[in-house]
Amino acid sequence: MNRRAAVLLAMLAAALILLPAVANSYVLSVATLILFFAYTGQAWNVMMGFAGQLSLGHSLYVGVAAYAAAGLFFHFGIGPWAGVWLAMLLCTALGAVIGFLAFRFGISGVYFALLTIAFAEFTRIGFDHIDWLGGPGGLFIKVEQREHMDLLDLRGPPQMFYYVMLALTAGAFALCAWLLRSRAGYYWQAIREDEQAAQALGINTFRWKMLAMVLSSALTALAGVFFAFYYNNLFPEQIFHISRSIEIILGPVIGGVGTLFGPILGAAVLTILADSITELLAALGIEIPGVKQVFYGVVLLAVVMFLPHGIWPTLARKLGLEGRD
Amino acid sequence: MALLEVEKVCKSFRGLRAVVDASFGVAEGSIVGLIGPNGAGKTTIFNVVAGVLVPDSGEIRFGGRRIDGLRPDQVCAAGIGRTFQLVRPFAGLSVLDNVIVGALKRAAGVPEARRHALEILEKLGLGARRDLPAAALTLPDRKRLEVARALATRPRLLLLDEVMAGLRPTECDQMVEVFREINRREGLTILLIEHVMRAVMALAQHIVVLHHGEIIARGTPEKVVRDPAVLECYLGEETEV
Amino acid sequence: MPIELVVNVVIAGVLTGLVYGLMALGLSVIFGVVRVVNFAHGEMMTIAMYATVVLFAALQLDPFLAVVPVAGLFFVFGTLLQAGVINPFITRPEHSQFMLLVAVAIIMVNGLLMVFGPDARNVQVDYQLESYAIGPILLDKARLYASAAAVAASAALFAFFKFTRAGKAIRACADNYLGAKVVGLDVKRYYALTFGLGSACVAVAGCMMILLVDVSPVLGPAYTLLAFVIVIVGGLGSMGGALLGGVLIGVSEALAGLFITPSAKSMFSFALLILVLLLRPQGLLGRKP
Numbered sequence: 046m047n048r049r050a051a052v053l054l055a056m057l058a059a060a061l062i063l064l065p066a067v068a069n070s071y072v073l074s075v076a077t078l079i080l081f082f083a084y085t086g087q088a089w090n091v092m093m094g095f096a097g098q099l100s101l102g103h104s105l106y107v108g109v110a111a112y113a114a115a116g117l118f119f120h121f122g123i124g125p126w127a128g129v130w131l132a133m134l135l136c137t138a139l140g141a142v143i144g145f146l147a148f149r150f151g152i153s154g155v156y157f158a159l160l161t162i163a164f165a166e167f168t169r170i171g172f173d174h175i176d177w178l179g180g181p182g183g184l185f186i187k188v189e190q191r192e193h194m195d196l197l198d199l200r201g202p203p204q205m206f207y208y209v210m211l212a213l214t215a216g217a218f219a220l221c222a223w224l225l226r227s228r229a230g231y232y233w234q235a236i237r238e239d240e241q242a243a244q245a246l247g248i249n250t251f252r253w254k255m256l257a258m259v260l261s262s263a264l265t266a267l268a269g270v271f272f273a274f275y276y277n278n279l280f281p282e283q284i285f286h287i288s289r290s291i292e293i294i295l296g297p298v299i300g301g302v303g304t305l306f307g308p309i310l311g312a313a314v315l316t317i318l319a320d321s322i323t324e325l326l327a328a329l330g331i332e333i334p335g336v337k338q339v340f341y342g343v344v345l346l347a348v349v350m351f352l353p354h355g356i357w358p359t360l361a362r363k364l365g366l367e368g369r370d
Numbered sequence: 371m372a373l374l375e376v377e378k379v380c381k382s383f384r385g386l387r388a389v390v391d392a393s394f395g396v397a398e399g400s401i402v403g404l405i406g407p408n409g410a411g412k413t414t415i416f417n418v419v420a421g422v423l424v425p426d427s428g429e430i431r432f433g434g435r436r437i438d439g440l441r442p443d444q445v446c447a448a449g450i451g452r453t454f455q456l457v458r459p460f461a462g463l464s465v466l467d468n469v470i471v472g473a474l475k476r477a478a479g480v481p482e483a484r485r486h487a488l489e490i491l492e493k494l495g496l497g498a499r500r501d502l503p504a505a506a507l508t509l510p511d512r513k514r515l516e517v518a519r520a521l522a523t524r525p526r527l528l529l530l531d532e533v534m535a536g537l538r539p540t541e542c543d544q545m546v547e548v549f550r551e552i553n554r555r556e557g558l559t560i561l562l563i564e565h566v567m568r569a570v571m572a573l574a575q576h577i578v579v580l581h582h583g584e585i586i587a588r589g590t591p592e593k594v595v596r597d598p599a600v601l602e603c604y605l606g607e608e609t610e611v
Numbered sequence: 612m613p614i615e616l617v618v619n620v621v622i623a624g625v626l627t628g629l630v631y632g633l634m635a636l637g638l639s640v641i642f643g644v645v646r647v648v649n650f651a652h653g654e655m656m657t658i659a660m661y662a663t664v665v666l667f668a669a670l671q672l673d674p675f676l677a678v679v680p681v682a683g684l685f686f687v688f689g690t691l692l693q694a695g696v697i698n699p700f701i702t703r704p705e706h707s708q709f710m711l712l713v714a715v716a717i718i719m720v721n722g723l724l725m726v727f728g729p730d731a732r733n734v735q736v737d738y739q740l741e742s743y744a745i746g747p748i749l750l751d752k753a754r755l756y757a758s759a760a761a762v763a764a765s766a767a768l769f770a771f772f773k774f775t776r777a778g779k780a781i782r783a784c785a786d787n788y789l790g791a792k793v794v795g796l797d798v799k800r801y802y803a804l805t806f807g808l809g810s811a812c813v814a815v816a817g818c819m820m821i822l823l824v825d826v827s828p829v830l831g832p833a834y835t836l837l838a839f840v841i842v843i844v845g846g847l848g849s850m851g852g853a854l855l856g857g858v859l860i861g862v863s864e865a866l867a868g869l870f871i872t873p874s875a876k877s878m879f880s881f882a883l884l885i886l887v888l889l890l891r892p893q894g895l896l897g898r899k900p
Contacts, residue, residue: 249441
């Protein structure tokens, strides 16, 4: 990374850390949402951007993890720091199963995407019938207090949630930066570019694709646990829905698949613009359901058609952030 | 015992017999050419050796060990590198990163792979272009990159599939020199498919001729070039007037 | 469980399945020929259903008559969409195409939401309440007519591909893109034509479907997935497979609704999709890839 990029990164980090001191609760909630999508987008990016496997069913991991942690808390009073282990275990197992089935049977491309959708949809309908976890009516975690910070049970003020999400996002960013430069990063990108050529160079593509799959699902699980304790209510129809999966990929696709900053930039651009539009329309007295999503669709369409590599690569070039000093 | 032994290999595709009872050996440290008209089955043999295809019958032995049926990445691990007839660079990666991917096979980590990759790029004359995206290379450079990448895996045997196609005579001669050098200095064994006779005659110490999936001639370049069966399959039969 | 009930449910499933089959046929044609993953397929179906509702509300136009303008409109829309928007994406990586159509689908679904609101709409014609009785078998008139129309439309499409020059040209493009170009076929034009035909199929299916179920914007994604399940189960590239798959899904949904709970009926379809993808990806009647 060159000097200009390093300076900008430091400034961004400082801004993010100091934000709660200057922002009102609305801005803070938007910022937390941006970080949430930046994080899940980064987790998804490991599979798609690095290993080239298009998953359109990532809502499966968010949902399973959320319900696992929430279920433990609701029924047994077990806090999220313990619940997260079960969540990660379940999601890793799920990712491994789906990956194994797909890669062993040679399913790729659009068929792989459909497979991931099928698993998510199957689970969505399934959870509607699990009454122990609330069924279609939803699972609600009691919110006892919002004043003082109870990090152990993740009960507390919005600032606490913001910093938790910021820590997760920063951690994911660091992890992906490290991975990109490691053997895993090279091998994944080779597989993404040309799987057969990668095999000819001695890469066991099955093993590495599985690794990407499992890592991606495990990382997404953390987002699911956060989701459960931030929103405190879970409905199968919402959390497993395919729109959730699409929301997860919007950030990276718009920002730039396979890049480090793409998911974060994409999440920021999308959330800020979408919220601005909703605010604008509300101010004009127009409250039509669906406007925000149409906007998402239009942005996605524009990016896919005119900026196929996402916004970040072009932006980075313009700002002179590429290359070494 | 030859380094690579192909014994009675047969391969058919839905009734089309691509390779029939092919048997030949490649001695360690030698350069062997595999020639024949289009559709003779040469690339099929390569794909069988490289693990992309499984032979219907027959055996492939490398260094005495059977390798038929192994996956392509296992074949590479055993010590065989290959290039593709239509070059397949990792277009989104830089030239250097392309070769690093190959070098990682034998290197302990990325720094070591990087050093080795840089060495190989210099050897093939691509050092100056190492940070360019692979997609930006000209065809001759892409061919060099393909070879560099395969060499980075430190193979004992290198399979070259029509590497000279599309190169101008001077570029072809440069490539020939590179292979001669590596063969002489490091003892790399080379099996090459070629149509460009200039390269075959300059490089190959031994030639195997394939026609309709069967081996019809073998021997030194001088002998093979005069073999009537070979002339017939390339030039067609003489017609009565 | 009385056997008559099961038989009637199965028959209803078959008839509905034929309409599903027509919808899937449109996708099979598009996916099989142009190789575009039309992720907006279900949304197009939903738009057709709404169009029929609007025509019925405004002009009292029976869905069987509305088929003509709606299908025509969709044909034009489909050709324009392919030629104008999708065509440059033929050579782009798969996930790019996918994203493009996901974007189109999002715009469609939420556009419908904006225009019509989330509540369900339907048409109400007399024959929806009547049925033919053959002994203990009850055949709903609306379902019977709808499935007949679906079969007729499928047959027409089949005849088009088998007997007309354009149809054969399209099949050539599907079998061998490069070869077709070499031979001089205007592949781009045929792709547009194919997408138009596929869209027209979906339109007819939608006009028929509104006789059987209510429409709301959220049906879009559900139908898209259903269409893919059917096409994959029935076999890509096989027109008969699309209809067969449709009937299979229609019957299994009906039976699942009867024996398990109605809300779980889609689970069965997804489980079937997973199994087919793993064990027999070419589907029941498809060619092995």
